[in-house]
Amino acid sequence: MVTKLKVILTLCFVKIKKIMLAVKKKKSMKEIMTVYYMEAKTAKLSGKKVAWITSGGPVEPLIAMDIIPVYPENHGAMIGASKMGVDLCEKAEEMGYSRDLCSYARSDISCATVNGGPIGGLPKPDMLICCNNICGTVLKWYEIQARYYEVPLFILDTPFCHTEYSEEAKKYVRRQIEEYIAFLEEVCGRKMNYEKMDKVGRLSVEGQRLWQAVLDTATNSPSPITAFDAFFHLALIVTLRGTRIAVDYYKNLLEEMYQKVDKGIGAIPNEHYRLLWDNLPIWYRLRWLSNKFADYGASLVADTYTTAWCGTLKYIDVDNFLDSMAEAYSRIYLNIGIDEMAKNVIEMIDKYNVDGFVIHSNRSCKPYSLGQYDIQKIVQRERDIPCLVIEADMVDERNFSESQIATRIEAFMEMIKEQKGSWSRNSNYTE
Amino acid sequence: MDVLTEFYEILNDPYAYGQTCRDEKKKKVIGYFCSYTPEEIISAAGAHPMRLFGTRGEIALADQHLQAYSCSLVRGALEEVLNGRLDFLDGTVFPHTCDSIQRLSDVWRLNTNFRFFADIVLPVKLDTDSAKEYMVDVLRKFKRDLKKGLNCRISDEDLNEAIATYNKIRDHLKVIYGLRSKNPGIITGGDVYSIVKVSMIMDRNDLVKKLPELIENLKTRNVSEDRRDRKRVALVGSICDQPDIYSIIEKSGGVVVWDDLCTGSRYFEGIIEIDGDPIVSIAKRYIERQICPAKHVSLTARGDHLVAMANEHDIQGFIFLLLKFCEPHAFDYPYMKEYLEKENIPSMLLEIEDQLPAEGQLLTRFETFMHMF
Numbered sequence: 173m174v175t176k177l178k179v180i181l182t183l184c185f186v187k188i189k190k191i192m193l194a195v196k197k198k199k200s201m202k203e204i205m206t207v208y209y210m211e212a213k214t215a216k217l218s219g220k221k222v223a224w225i226t227s228g229g230p231v232e233p234l235i236a237m238d239i240i241p242v243y244p245e246n247h248g249a250m251i252g253a254s255k256m257g258v259d260l261c262e263k264a265e266e267m268g269y270s271r272d273l274c275s276y277a278r279s280d281i282s283c284a285t286v287n288g289g290p291i292g293g294l295p296k297p298d299m300l301i302c303c304n305n306i307c308g309t310v311l312k313w314y315e316i317q318a319r320y321y322e323v324p325l326f327i328l329d330t331p332f333c334h335t336e337y338s339e340e341a342k343k344y345v346r347r348q349i350e351e352y353i354a355f356l357e358e359v360c361g362r363k364m365n366y367e368k369m370d371k372v373g374r375l376s377v378e379g380q381r382l383w384q385a386v387l388d389t390a391t392n393s394p395s396p397i398t399a400f401d402a403f404f405h406l407a408l409i410v411t412l413r414g415t416r417i418a419v420d421y422y423k424n425l426l427e428e429m430y431q432k433v434d435k436g437i438g439a440i441p442n443e444h445y446r447l448l449w450d451n452l453p454i455w456y457r458l459r460w461l462s463n464k465f466a467d468y469g470a471s472l473v474a475d476t477y478t479t480a481w482c483g484t485l486k487y488i489d490v491d492n493f494l495d496s497m498a499e500a501y502s503r504i505y506l507n508i509g510i511d512e513m514a515k516n517v518i519e520m521i522d523k524y525n526v527d528g529f530v531i532h533s534n535r536s537c538k539p540y541s542l543g544q545y546d547i548q549k550i551v552q553r554e555r556d557i558p559c560l561v562i563e564a565d566m567v568d569e570r571n572f573s574e575s576q577i578a579t580r581i582e583a584f585m586e587m588i589k590e591q592k593g594s595w596s597r598n599s600n601y602t603e
Numbered sequence: 604m605d606v607l608t609e610f611y612e613i614l615n616d617p618y619a620y621g622q623t624c625r626d627e628k629k630k631k632v633i634g635y636f637c638s639y640t641p642e643e644i645i646s647a648a649g650a651h652p653m654r655l656f657g658t659r660g661e662i663a664l665a666d667q668h669l670q671a672y673s674c675s676l677v678r679g680a681l682e683e684v685l686n687g688r689l690d691f692l693d694g695t696v697f698p699h700t701c702d703s704i705q706r707l708s709d710v711w712r713l714n715t716n717f718r719f720f721a722d723i724v725l726p727v728k729l730d731t732d733s734a735k736e737y738m739v740d741v742l743r744k745f746k747r748d749l750k751k752g753l754n755c756r757i758s759d760e761d762l763n764e765a766i767a768t769y770n771k772i773r774d775h776l777k778v779i780y781g782l783r784s785k786n787p788g789i790i791t792g793g794d795v796y797s798i799v800k801v802s803m804i805m806d807r808n809d810l811v812k813k814l815p816e817l818i819e820n821l822k823t824r825n826v827s828e829d830r831r832d833r834k835r836v837a838l839v840g841s842i843c844d845q846p847d848i849y850s851i852i853e854k855s856g857g858v859v860v861w862d863d864l865c866t867g868s869r870y871f872e873g874i875i876e877i878d879g880d881p882i883v884s885i886a887k888r889y890i891e892r893q894i895c896p897a898k899h900v901s902l903t904a905r906g907d908h909l910v911a912m913a914n915e916h917d918i919q920g921f922i923f924l925l926l927k928f929c930e931p932h933a934f935d936y937p938y939m940k941e942y943l944e945k946e947n948i949p950s951m952l953l954e955i956e957d958q959l960p961a962e963g964q965l966l967t968r969f970e971t972f973m974h975m976f
């Protein structure tokens with residue numbers, strides 16, 4: 173039995189190598205992700221350790237230590253996109269988890285016990301890295317998985333920056349970066365190679381810059397990219413940040429975007445209106461939503477979500493990556509007060525020349541959603557553009573009402589049409 | 604006047620009481636939400652810390668700011684401040700706990716206009732040296748914020764004096780819990796709950812004198828109804844601002860003898876040392892005290908605590924009170940239930956939206972539960 177398994181695993185391993193070679197040429201997202209997950213799933217064979225890490229967590233030290241990072245949230249997105257969310261969420265509810273909890277957490281918790289979902293479950297972790305810069309949910313979720321898998325848990329506690337990143341917090345987070353590395357060294361039984369760490373830090377910054385540049389091509393009109401495209405291309409900046417693979421991928425993507433801009437090709441055929449999206453994607457209805465908006469000639473050119481993986485570049489010092497990353501990871505979009513979030517939104521509205529603001533009020537994610545109404549008020553006060561609130565959930569389809577949302581989108585697009593006629597900022601638009 | 608009667612008078616209209624504190628005692632009133640608020644520092648500043656609860660009324664104004672999927676405590680508190688009922692406050696303090704309170708703090712800061720506002724961004728984990736140090740740093744920062752905001756001085760003597768008062772209060776509350784646990788007939792669960800609640804509202808210098816009186820009275824009380832044969836249960840959850848639940852449990856054949864609530868044992872557990880730096884001592888209590896699920900100290904701390912509680916206070920069953928939409932508690936429930944199951948201790952879950960379910964229905968559920976053991 174054991175030998176049979178070994179043979180299978182070895183075969184898998186050979187296959188990975190082959191695919192990896194192939195990827196060198198093609199580098200499609202699907203292939204990269206397939207190889208990545210296969211490598212993670214056969215980590216035992218290659219003697220590598222696997223760490224589960226939260227999406228906002230500092231992955232660079234893991235890459236530098238040759239640990240394979242795995243993202244339950246990315247997995248959650250895959251579960252959502254493949255419409256397997258409801259089933260897994262219901263399983264979690266049977267286990268006693270309230271339906272009101274984050275659907276990423278619910279689907280991951282139940283998935284672990286049945287090895288379900290689109291890829292038959294995530295590889296078993298050797299350690300868990302939880303950074304609470306996105307929410308308090310991840311703390312509870314990772315505690316649950318640490319009990320389930322009986323593996324060590326490292327918590328990187330990034331104090332919430334309501335109005336400031338205090339001196340006290342700064343000292344605390346900086347010390348934890350050292351503790352983090354000490355933790356990794358202990359679990360792996362070897363030392364951190366700081367030269368490699370430096371390289372990974374540089375690649376991470378390069379990747380983030382490229383990602384920002386890709387998103388920035390949306391300032392063009394028509395925009396070569398929509399938020400829906402960004403949700404798709406996001407996977408690598410989340411999972412493989414700090415690697416050459418991510419850098420190469422985004423270089424190619426950026427090139428592609430530039431070409432489209434040169435040729436005046438828009439992401440949607442008829443860009444009349446430009447919108448900004450707020451909150452996580454509704455994974456199981458991406459296509460429907462994207463078509464719905466496109467039908468009205470509306471392109472969702474930017475969003476507050478995908479910028480989270482490059483939004484704090486300003487705090488990073490490439491020559492002093494570890495030190496500066498403490499601040500960058502503490503001040504990400506979800507770890508700041510809503511007035512500062514509103515400021516970011518307004519900057520994006522101006523930068524991307526946006527006509528309307530689409531707010532996904534996401535039942536699953538309280539830190540992202542509570543406060544949205546106030547952000548909306550601030551935006552309307554400062555920029556007088558129509559706003560639309562869509563009530564839904566990123567993975568749990570039971571909280572999505574298609575007809576209601578379609579009606580709201582229609583009313584919203586009507587408003588935008590009206591407003592644009594009397595609005596001079598986009599005088600180049602002729603309706 | 605009978606001490607309890609006096610307490611109930613305050614609880615009948617806590618806001619009027621707060622206003623009196625301000626007018627007559629010339630104290631600044633600082634509202635707060637969570638048992639991680641260092642009340643000692645507020646008292647040492649000569650101000651009056653007063654815990655805020657949700658609302659008894661309809662939610663209307665808060666709906667403009669918070670989605671319906673936030674807990675009734677958070678929405679209710681916002682409603683109260685927006686409709687002007689909290690105008691008597693001089694300010695508010697938000698210790699960092701859950702994601703909902705975190706955002707309530709932002710919404711509050713942007714939509715109210717009190718003289719004083721502070722976030723205390725506490726550490727989320729409490730089990731490392733750096734977190735312990737940060738806890739001290741943050742409390743010091745709060746002390747500075749308070750001094751500046753209220754334009755007052757806070758000396759170490761002031762702090763130690765306040766700590767001594769709170770120590771006494773906590774000790775008295777614990778004695779009351781102990782007396783009830785020994786002989787649940789001497790006082791109703793609803794009364795005990797009200798005593799804890801009033802302790803977060805009343806002037807602590809008055810309170811500390813009243814509690815011993817009450818304790819004396821309890822010790823010599825003629826028991827009208829012996830409840831020693833009842834099923835001994837404990838409540839577990841965040842806050843339980845539902846006094847009626849105690850009498851319904853009593854009607855169903857049970858009696859609440861202990862709890863793990865932030866309006867219960869989590870409020871009074873742990874004594875602060877008066878020795879050395881008072882801020883360090885305050886921090887130490889938070890680090891050693893039984894945690895709230897929004898904090899981390901180990902993977903099993905809360906489960907272990909329940910089992911220990913069951914042994915220490917002879918608890919036969921646990922009732923989990925889950926405020927709808929409360930994430931930290933909802934995440935802990937399945938594991939804690941399992942933990943209890945392993946020890947053959949039965950438990951039940953009661954989800955509360957903003958009001959208790961109808962009494963008849965609740966009674967049946969409790970009765971069924973009490974028959975399990």
Ligand code: SF4
Nearest residue numbers: 274306307309536537
């Ligand atoms: S969706 Fe929101 S609550 Fe869930 S893990 Fe992500 S940040 Fe946390």
Ligand code: SF4
Nearest residue numbers: 674701703841929930
């Ligand atoms: S811990 Fe729970 S009950 Fe308390 S404010 Fe947060 S969500 Fe509400």
